[in-house]
Amino acid sequence: MSRGRHEPAHAGEALREHPLAAKRYLVLVEDNPDDAVMVRMALQRHRVLNEIVAAADGETALAILTAPAGPNVLARGIPALVLLDLVLPGIDGVETLRRLRAHPRGALVPVVVMSSRDDPRAVRAAYEAGANSFVRKPPGFDGFASVLGEVAAYWLSLNHPPVEVRG
Amino acid sequence: MRDGTILLVEDNPDDEALLRMALKKNGVTNEVVAVRDGEAALAALLPPGGAPGTRPALVLLDLKMPKVGGLEVLAAMRRDPRTRTVPVVVLTTSVEPRDIETAYRAGANSYLRKPVDFAEFTATIKLVGSYWLQLNRPPPPGDAP
Numbered sequence: 001m002s003r004g005r006h007e008p009a010h011a012g013e014a015l016r017e018h019p020l021a022a023k024r025y026l027v028l029v030e031d032n033p034d035d036a037v038m039v040r041m042a043l044q045r046h047r048v049l050n051e052i053v054a055a056a057d058g059e060t061a062l063a064i065l066t067a068p069a070g071p072n073v074l075a076r077g078i079p080a081l082v083l084l085d086l087v088l089p090g091i092d093g094v095e096t097l098r099r100l101r102a103h104p105r106g107a108l109v110p111v112v113v114m115s116s117r118d119d120p121r122a123v124r125a126a127y128e129a130g131a132n133s134f135v136r137k138p139p140g141f142d143g144f145a146s147v148l149g150e151v152a153a154y155w156l157s158l159n160h161p162p163v164e165v166r167g
Numbered sequence: 168m169r170d171g172t173i174l175l176v177e178d179n180p181d182d183e184a185l186l187r188m189a190l191k192k193n194g195v196t197n198e199v200v201a202v203r204d205g206e207a208a209l210a211a212l213l214p215p216g217g218a219p220g221t222r223p224a225l226v227l228l229d230l231k232m233p234k235v236g237g238l239e240v241l242a243a244m245r246r247d248p249r250t251r252t253v254p255v256v257v258l259t260t261s262v263e264p265r266d267i268e269t270a271y272r273a274g275a276n277s278y279l280r281k282p283v284d285f286a287e288f289t290a291t292i293k294l295v296g297s298y299w300l301q302l303n304r305p306p307p308p309g310d311a312p
Contacts, residue, residue, distance in 0.1 A: 108271045120307035127252040127306040132276045134304040147302065154298040158291060160278045162271050163264040 024080035024161065025051040029061040029096065031088050039083065042145035048152045050080060058088050058096030066103045078108055078162055081155040084131075086115040086122060094129045101130035108162040112151055171224025171300065175201040176208040176240060177258075178232045185285070186227070189292035197224065197300060205235025209243055212250050220249060222308060225299045228275075230259040230266060238273050245274035252306035254299055 026043075030036045036054055043052070053076070055061035065082065086093035093113060100106035111133075113126040118136040126134050135151055138144055173190075177183050183201045190199065200221065202208050208228075211221045226244075230237035237257065244250040256277045257270045270278050279295070282288040 108268060110271075110277070118304050123304050124252070124307050133254075133298075134306075135302055136304055150294075150298060150302055154277075154294055158279060158294055160262060160267055160280060162268045162278075 023050075024078070025053050025076055026156075027053050027055060027061060027064060027079050027082040029055045029058065029082065029084045029088065029093070031056045031085065035085070038141060038144060039148065042141070042148040043152060045145050046149040046152055048156060050156060053079070056089075058091040058093065058099075061096055062099055062103075062106070065100055065109055066106050068105075078105070080110070080159075080161050081151075082109055082111045083151075084111050084113050086113060086117060086126070094125045097126065097129040097131060110155060110159065110161055112155065114151075170197070171305070172198045172200055172221065173300075174208065174211065174221060174223035174226045175199055176205065176226065176228045176232070176237065177201060178203050178229065182229075182281070185288060186292060189285075189289045190296060192289055193293040193296055195292075195296040195300065197296075204232045205237060205240040208240045209235060212240075212244060212253075213247050217249075222249070223253060224305060225295075226253060226255045227258045227295075228255055229281075230257060230261060230270065238269060241270065241273040241275060254303065254305065256295060256299065258295075 028036060028039055030039065040052060053064060055064055061082070061084070064076075065079070084093050084097060088096065091099070093115070097111060097113070100109060100111070107130075111131055113131045113134045114137050115122065115126075115134070116137045116139070118134070123134050135147060138147055175183060175186060177186070187199060190197075200211070200223070202211060208226075212223075214220045228237045228240060237259070241255055241257075244253060244255065254276045255274070256279060257275045258279050258281050259266070260281050262280050267278050279291065282291055
């Protein structure tokens with residue numbers, strides 16, 4: 001690639017903003033408050049303005065993502081993206097994903113697993129459970145922010161999420 | 168850039184040429200194997216008798232094709248352990264909500280509109296290449312059936 005790995009990729013740069021994903025919320029499933037802050041800071045660095053709904057465990061994430069669409073705070077429609085950690089209290093990330101995919105609405109949600117673990121077994125388990133993508137969390141803020149910038153650019157500017165289904 | 172073949176399933180030779188140009192312009196040197204329809208895609212990916220077929224690093228899949236359509240290819244890939252977790256990016260001109268939903272339900276990893284403008288197409292392909300061939304961790308080969 002001509003672009004260096006750690007050169008920032010701003011969401012929307014050189015790509016037409018696409019109105020569907022830009023207005024949608026993101027769901028961050030992360031139990032570590034410091035890591036959650038780091039995600040917010042990294043997204044801010046890349047001028048990502050989407051609302052971020054945080055869930056500190058898998059059960060909370062499932063409640064947000066599988067609630068019927070409507071005006072309720074837990075029923076916002078299909079998000080542009082879910083960023084899912086693997087190690088969570090209670091049910092882990094893979095089990096969260098498996099349950100999400102078993103739900104008619106959850107089957108459509110784009111999910112990127114982000115983890116500092118990337119041994120083949122963890123990667124395979126994530127894909128088998130239905131991950132759209134698996135991205136390794138690099139150590140250190142700058143590397144992490146760069147990776148998250150690219151994740152945001154791809155999933156928020158380029159990818160077309162499913163449109164809302166009701167019922 | 169990670170090694171691995173890109174399987175392009177695209178019936179339009181002009182679009183194939185455009186894609187190859189865009190990849191080259193962005194320094195993506197991965198081999199690109201192009202097939203013209205879903206039947207040829209299935210023959211490459213899922214040879215009869217369970218023999219191992221092509222295991223590409225990425226499949227770029229058009230939806231509207233002669234013989235076997237893109238959605239049928241996708242469904243067959245997801246049913247078969249040889250290709251169940253291979254990343255598939257749908258690249259098509261349609262942004263019909265029904266097509267998008269059906270593609271995700273059939274197991275697409277991502278759904279992209281094929282840009283008409285060359286500059287936009289090049290920018291799209293650049294990000295597709297860097298995301299799927301560099302940033303994304305691919306599923307390890309040898310999926311458990």
